[in-house]
Amino acid sequence: MSLTNFQNEFQKLLDRKYFSPELHPVRKDAFSKFEAIGFPTQKWENWRFTNLSALKENHYLISEVKDAPQKTPDISNYKIEDLQTIVIYNGHFQQDISSVPEGVQLLTGSEYNELKNNQLNHSEKSPFDLLNTAFMDSGVCLIVGKNTIVGTPVRILFISDGDSSIMVNPRLHIDIESGSLLTFIEEYVGNATSLFQNEAVYITIEKNSEVEHIRIQSSSENTHHMANLHVEQFEDSQYNFYQYEDGGKFSRNNIYVDLNGENSECRINCLSLSRGTQHLDNNIVVNHNCPHTDSSQIVKSVLFDKSTGVFNGRTVVQKDAQKIVAHQSNKNLLLSKSAKMNSNPQLEIYADDVKCSHGSTTGQLDDDALFYFQSRGIPKNEAFVLLVSGFVIEVMEKIKFEPIKNYIDKKMNTWIA
Amino acid sequence: MKTDEQKIIDDAVSQDYKYGFVTDVEQEKLPPGLDENTVRFISEKKGEPEWLLDYRLKAFSHWKTLTEPTWALVDYPEIDFQSISYYAAPKPKKKLDSLDEVDPEILDTYNKLGIPLDEQKMLANVAVDAVFDSVSIATTFREDLAKAGVIFCSFSEAVKDYPELVKQYLGSVVPHTDNFYAALNAAVFSDGSFVYIPKNTRCPMELSTYFRINASNTGQFERTLIVAEEGSYVSYLEGCTAPMRDENQLHAAVVELITLDNAEIKYSTVQNWYPGDKNGKGGIYNFVTKRGACRGENSKISWTQVETGSAVTWKYPSCILQGENSIGEFYSVAVTNNYQQADTGTKMIHIGKNTKSTIISKGISAGHGQQTYRGEVKIMKNAENSRNFSQCDSILIGDKCGAHTFPYIDVRNSTAQMEHEATTSNIGEDQLFYCNSRGLSTENAVSMIVNGFCKEVFKELPMEFAVEAQKLMEVTLEGSVG
Numbered sequence: 001m002s003l004t005n006f007q008n009e010f011q012k013l014l015d016r017k018y019f020s021p022e023l024h025p026v027r028k029d030a031f032s033k034f035e036a037i038g039f040p041t042q043k044w045e046n047w048r049f050t051n052l053s054a055l056k057e058n059h060y061l062i063s064e065v066k067d068a069p070q071k072t073p074d075i076s077n078y079k080i081e082d083l084q085t086i087v088i089y090n091g092h093f094q095q096d097i098s099s100v101p102e103g104v105q106l107l108t109g110s111e112y113n114e115l116k117n118n119q120l121n122h123s124e125k126s127p128f129d130l131l132n133t134a135f136m137d138s139g140v141c142l143i144v145g146k147n148t149i150v151g152t153p154v155r156i157l158f159i160s161d162g163d164s165s166i167m168v169n170p171r172l173h174i175d176i177e178s179g180s181l182l183t184f185i186e187e188y189v190g191n192a193t194s195l196f197q198n199e200a201v202y203i204t205i206e207k208n209s210e211v212e213h214i215r216i217q218s219s220s221e222n223t224h225h226m227a228n229l230h231v232e233q234f235e236d237s238q239y240n241f242y243q244y245e246d247g248g249k250f251s252r253n254n255i256y257v258d259l260n261g262e263n264s265e266c267r268i269n270c271l272s273l274s275r276g277t278q279h280l281d282n283n284i285v286v287n288h289n290c291p292h293t294d295s296s297q298i299v300k301s302v303l304f305d306k307s308t309g310v311f312n313g314r315t316v317v318q319k320d321a322q323k324i325v326a327h328q329s330n331k332n333l334l335l336s337k338s339a340k341m342n343s344n345p346q347l348e349i350y351a352d353d354v355k356c357s358h359g360s361t362t363g364q365l366d367d368d369a370l371f372y373f374q375s376r377g378i379p380k381n382e383a384f385v386l387l388v389s390g391f392v393i394e395v396m397e398k399i400k401f402e403p404i405k406n407y408i409d410k411k412m413n414t415w416i417a
Numbered sequence: 418m419k420t421d422e423q424k425i426i427d428d429a430v431s432q433d434y435k436y437g438f439v440t441d442v443e444q445e446k447l448p449p450g451l452d453e454n455t456v457r458f459i460s461e462k463k464g465e466p467e468w469l470l471d472y473r474l475k476a477f478s479h480w481k482t483l484t485e486p487t488w489a490l491v492d493y494p495e496i497d498f499q500s501i502s503y504y505a506a507p508k509p510k511k512k513l514d515s516l517d518e519v520d521p522e523i524l525d526t527y528n529k530l531g532i533p534l535d536e537q538k539m540l541a542n543v544a545v546d547a548v549f550d551s552v553s554i555a556t557t558f559r560e561d562l563a564k565a566g567v568i569f570c571s572f573s574e575a576v577k578d579y580p581e582l583v584k585q586y587l588g589s590v591v592p593h594t595d596n597f598y599a600a601l602n603a604a605v606f607s608d609g610s611f612v613y614i615p616k617n618t619r620c621p622m623e624l625s626t627y628f629r630i631n632a633s634n635t636g637q638f639e640r641t642l643i644v645a646e647e648g649s650y651v652s653y654l655e656g657c658t659a660p661m662r663d664e665n666q667l668h669a670a671v672v673e674l675i676t677l678d679n680a681e682i683k684y685s686t687v688q689n690w691y692p693g694d695k696n697g698k699g700g701i702y703n704f705v706t707k708r709g710a711c712r713g714e715n716s717k718i719s720w721t722q723v724e725t726g727s728a729v730t731w732k733y734p735s736c737i738l739q740g741e742n743s744i745g746e747f748y749s750v751a752v753t754n755n756y757q758q759a760d761t762g763t764k765m766i767h768i769g770k771n772t773k774s775t776i777i778s779k780g781i782s783a784g785h786g787q788q789t790y791r792g793e794v795k796i797m798k799n800a801e802n803s804r805n806f807s808q809c810d811s812i813l814i815g816d817k818c819g820a821h822t823f824p825y826i827d828v829r830n831s832t833a834q835m836e837h838e839a840t841t842s843n844i845g846e847d848q849l850f851y852c853n854s855r856g857l858s859t860e861n862a863v864s865m866i867v868n869g870f871c872k873e874v875f876k877e878l879p880m881e882f883a884v885e886a887q888k889l890m891e892v893t894l895e896g897s898v899g
Contacts, residue, residue: 045488049827322816334831337798343826349841352813357840362828 002056003038009062009167010134018065019137020110026120030133037127046126049310049342050252050281055224060167060196063091063137067166072096073159078189081403083153090160090192091137091168100142101152104182109139112173121173121202121230126254128226132200136171142184144209146177153183153212153401160190160197160219167196178207178234183401187216188225188247195219197248198226205237207261212240214404218247218411221276225251235261242399244408245280246273246415252281252310259286259293270299271395273415274307274339281310288317288324297328300395302388302416303339313358314346321351328358333391335364388416447504453477455503456604462504463573463607466580476593476603483597489760490789490821493665493702493729501667503605503638565621567651568613572640575611582613586644590673590710590737598669598731599706602638606671609639614649614680623879625654641672645680647713652683654882665693665728669704678713678740683721685878687886690726697756697785700728707734708764711743711772719746720763721877723886728757733791735764738772738800745774748874752890753786753818762792762809762823767800767833776807779871781890783814793825796833803830809839812870814863864890 010031013019039056040047067090075087075097084101087094093108100106113120123129140156160168176182188197197219205211219225225248233239245251257266272280286295301309315326332341345358365387373383392412399405447458456477460470485496562569568579575583593603610626626641645651668690674682684707693700703726709718720734736745747763765774774794782788790809811820822839844866852862868875868887875883 320816332828334828334833337831339831340829341826343824343828343837345822345824345837345839347822347839347841348819349811349813349821350819352816352818352843354813355840355842357838358822359839360824360826360837361835362826363834364831 003035005059006131007035009060013062013135016062016064020113022110023113023120023136026118026122027134027136030122030130033124034127034130034134037130040127046283046312051279054250055196058165058194058196058224060165060194062135063166063168067162067164068092069094075157075159078157078187080155080407083155083185083403085155085157086140088138088140088156088158088170090162090166091170093138093140100154101150103144103148103150104154105143105145107141107143109136109141109171112139112141121204123200123202123228123230123256125230125256126228128198128254129200129228132169132171132198132228135167135169135198136200137168138170139173140170141173141175142182143175144177144180144182147179148177149181150183153185153404155185155187158186158188158190158197158199160188160192160195160223163193165194166192167198170197170199172199172201174201174203174211176203176205176209176211178209180206181210183212183214185214185216185404188219190220192220193222195223196226197223198228200228201230203229203231203239205231205233205239207235207237210238210240212400213242214399214401214408215241215243216408216411217243217245217251219251220247221249223248223251227251227253227255229253229255231255231257231266233257233259233261233264233266236263237261238264239266240398241266241268242396243270244396244411245271246411248278248280250279253283255282255284257286257295258289259295260289262290262292264290265294266296267398268295268297268299269395269398270297271392271412272299272301272309273392273412274301274309275304276307277305278307279309280307281312283310283312285314285316286326288315288321288326291320291322291324293321293324295326297330298395299330300392301332301341302335302392303332303341304335306336306338308340309342311341311343311345311360313344314348315356315358317349317351317354317356319350322353324351324354324356326354326356330358330360331391332362333364333388334362335388385416389413392416447502449500449502451498451501451503451605459504459605459607463576465576468584469576472588472593473604476600477605479594480597480600480604483600485597489731489791490787490823491729491731491758491760493758496667496702498601504607561621566615566618567620568611569624570611572606572609572611572642575642579611579613582644583611583642586642586673586675588673590675590708591671591706596706598704599671602640602669602671602706606638606640609641609670611641612643612651612653614645614651616646617648618646619649620651623652623654625656627656637666637668637670639670641670643672643674643682643684645674645676645682645716647678647680650681652879653685654879655684655686656689665700665702667702667704668727670706672705672707672734674709674718676709676711676713676716676718676743679715680713681717681719682709683719684709684734685721685882687723687882687889688726688730689889692726692755692757693728695755695784697728700757701726702729702731703727704729704731707732708737709735709745710737711740711745711769713743714740715742716740717744717746719748719877721748721874722750723874723878723889724749724751724759724761725889727759730757730759730761732761733763735766736774737766737768738774738803739768741769742771743769744772747774747776747778748877749778750781750871750874750886750890751779751788752781753783753788755784755786758787760789760791762790764793765795765805767794767796767803767805770799770801770803772800772803774805776805776809777873778807778809779874780809780811780820781814781867781870782811782818782820785817787819787821789821789823790839791823791825793827794835794837795827796830796835798829800830801832803833805833805835805837807837809837810870811839811841812867813841813843
């Protein structure tokens, strides 16, 4: 999609009433910045292995009223026990089937903006952040007040269906005030024949709070998916992120975590499964801005057919941020001769009292292990599935909420089989 | 304890650079500036044939289209390429027949540096080619080598005596279009070493080149070309120093290695260019392109480097593993102290089947030093069963320094096995405490820990060099405590 198309769509958006007009100044500012920067090219260091040409060729329209569901969408396929769901269909909030658990306050984008006195938290780290700010549609803002333990997890379910070529730019703000706990899930599903999904998620975790964030990306096979995740953590906070990804034709996740308070800790766990000509790309930056902070990244990929994968993980330890522990691990399993993986684990360290490490491996299944299974009477196919499951299981193992863990396990096993 | 630590760090930081003297010899030096005439002048001065001048001019016109690369994590003021003199040489008195006729001042310089240029030091059994500023001064052990059929001479002599060989291999590994500094080097290179090992020959002794920048305000652009024919072996050493000066000097060399079937080249460097003073003033900009091509089956190229000098280093000795079963190795110790910056690493490009590569990189950063390991391992589509192992460790000494690790791993073949590991930490208080409790002073403990940290790389160096490297480390880091 060329820049002109975006300009046309942006003009259209400004005329539509259901895109809250009070956000227009922010949108215009972001869009003009986007116009000045343009799309990333492969000459940009962080985008060297990401080819955006397919995205630029397609033509996407903003989601109109006609793209909203004609009748209440059926979400029984995506049922998970014991949680509350918020449904966004093609960028349209579905009030009838949405609910939030006790202790969570749900606001729309414009309500949230008002609450923040027009000081909407927004990032300019990548052109897609700007694009999201310019086109943001389904705003979902969750606020958890002080000292609130939210017992029931909340899920935001994005369904994208239909034949029209649309783009959806969801905008999530999750604010967790001090001493609280929230488990929330983002899930992306649907059968859209042509979709550009460009979401931005901003999470602020205040003192003493904990967030368990699970992201399931199973978009349709024609989806171009761009995720921009920004997390800011304060003193004694804990952030656990689990990402399961098997959908989309092209997917890139830009994950930025800033550890801004002492004793804050973040654990990033990502699993990418790809086949066909899928391209799954994880770009993670963890900034240790404060002493006594702790981070880990575990990223695994399994690649079949002609699929390609990228891991760009960067751990930055700022000057004077002493007593840091940071580990990165990237393991990739190539299961076809034409699959391709780029792995760039990076450490950038400006303080001395640190323990940082990274490891990266890429290879295929161990022939000896396969042979051993067969020698014990287990057929090759089964042995193969067992070994691959064994490889991936570690990533999602630590999810605390059982039903979601089982849900992902089921998805994973179906995919591998 | 704190003051002790401070004192020890200060001591380490105030260590003088002992090779910082200037030799007073009559120089023939080109005025600063770079245009086509400079290139022609250098070529004419060296009496080069037409084809080489054409090569230089082609490189120069390509260089003009390029801009300086900025992706490295180093910070230095922009270089004015017009303010550098591109040719400096001791004024020739007459044609030299033996070492006795070399300017005694220069010989004295090399003696001070401890280079066994004097044939009396035959026991050392190292053949030396010494490059003083831009010109090769003397090559020792010529005759012995000739008996074995080994050619070891200055680059200019090689152009005169073995034009066919030079023509065949020059620029075949690092083409003049490769990068900014390689293009510049191809245009204005002055001298360097040329080594040719014939078929099935094991070079009877270690070969060595000693580089010295003496004149002020000059750049040194040397070019080394080593060709190992089928079944041959050579071990080559390289050392460098320069006087202390307040201005920065540019060193942009190109090294090309070629191994054919079953051949092996072992290339060791101890780089100790002047690193600048403790405030970061002066020092050498070391922007070097080094690359080896394992063209033949079962061939092997091994790079070992100890980088302690230079204000800014930008260096990635690489291996292109074309031949089946070929092996590439990279062992590196890099030290940055005061305001030194180093962005160094390697590239291993696996093209042939069953190719193997090993990368061991040890970085030590102290004072305000900034150090980056940047390496690429690329496994191409047809490189079946290729294997890579990389380990990059960094030690930080002091809270003002930085250590960064940027590996790029690109795997396009599923049968490849690739592992990368890196760690960054300081010297543990418990490690120091343990050594102290066994009666070692903190200073000795640090020296021991750092030496142990580097051992894996030092053991790859030839004997004499290993000892020198170990001493150099002690001088550069003596007693620093994290």
